[in-house]
Amino acid sequence: MNVLFTKNFSVTAAQLHALKGTRYAVWASHTDPGHGMLAAADHTFLEPRGLLGDDYAAWLLDACVRHGIGLVVPGKERERLAGWQGRFAEAGVTLITPTTEAVQRHLERKDEFLRGWDTDILPIPRWATFDSLASFDEAAATLRQPGVRLCVKPARGIYASGFRVLMDTPDLKSFLGGELYQMSHAAARELFAAGELPTMLLMHTLEGAERSVDCVAWQGELLRAVVRRKGGEGQQIEDRPDLVEAARRISAHYGLSGIFNFQTKDGPDREGRNRTPNMLEINARASGGLRYSLAAGVNFPLLLLDAATGVLDRAALPPVQTGLRVAEDKVARIVREQEAAV
Known part of the structure; x- marks a missing residue:
């Protein structure tokens, strides 16, 4: 076919x-x-x-x-x-x-998504929206908490576009070290005063482990989910039944079909340790890191196509290989021959 x-x-x-x-x-x-x-x-x-x-x-x-x-x-x-x-x-x-047009648009608008999110599945960090310098200052005053950094990002965007962790003062060490995702609170205020803003999110920055969960589902049924922990060299494929269960509930709740992804980051538990995964966002599309999850023995596109054509054998679904450290090996390929100069 x-x-x-x-x-x-x-x-x-x-x-x-x-x-x-x-x-x-x-x-x-x-x-x-x-x-x-x-x-x-x-x-x-x-x-x-x-x-x-x-x-x-x-x-x-x-x-x-x-x-x-x-x-x-x-x-x-x-x-x-x-x-x-x-x-x-x-x-x-x-x-x-992935799902209906309305649900896709709901997931794309991160403020709408967070507002409607079921925290019984996973908690979310404290957050607020702003679209002007005045509303940024108001949101910052509301969310400011000792020992907690704030971060900003657009309510609509992909990858890390527009994401910054806000520092109380400029950090020369981070600047010289090539840190791209930090800016001072003063620089943010200057930027937000310069022109009209789209709807932005201001959130508590969680300091624990960051994970990306790649999933494949068909008509609300989760087929497989692979949990990737980021950080260090490559990424770690983890055995996390709690996040796989969250993936199952997400698939059913939004009636998802296809390859999708959600992002979590660990925040404080009752003992104050950063061990509780918090939901950050759901993307109703394949993630940029899906190539890492493919290495865990799950052929995401094949499972999807087999489900769509009715030939998927659910009793023979491949197990997810966990405990792996996965690194990327980029390969250049010829797209077309260069035309000879005249």
């Missing part, structure tokens, strides 16, 4: 490589002819630039019919495409979107 992965981040290439030698013929599309996704796929075609919303969805449906695509795992316009599943199905194409 032909499966298409549409325009997405370059880390999607790891999923395409994981499908080599399976029953699926891997296709990829992108607007950039030199993108790494295209180098990783067996078959490729280009997407037109500038198409958005329903116009993009209509183009994608037509492209799938023309190329004989049976399954689509979308990256671009993933939210809007959720409303097109019926039309794709009528054309004989299974379109895999």
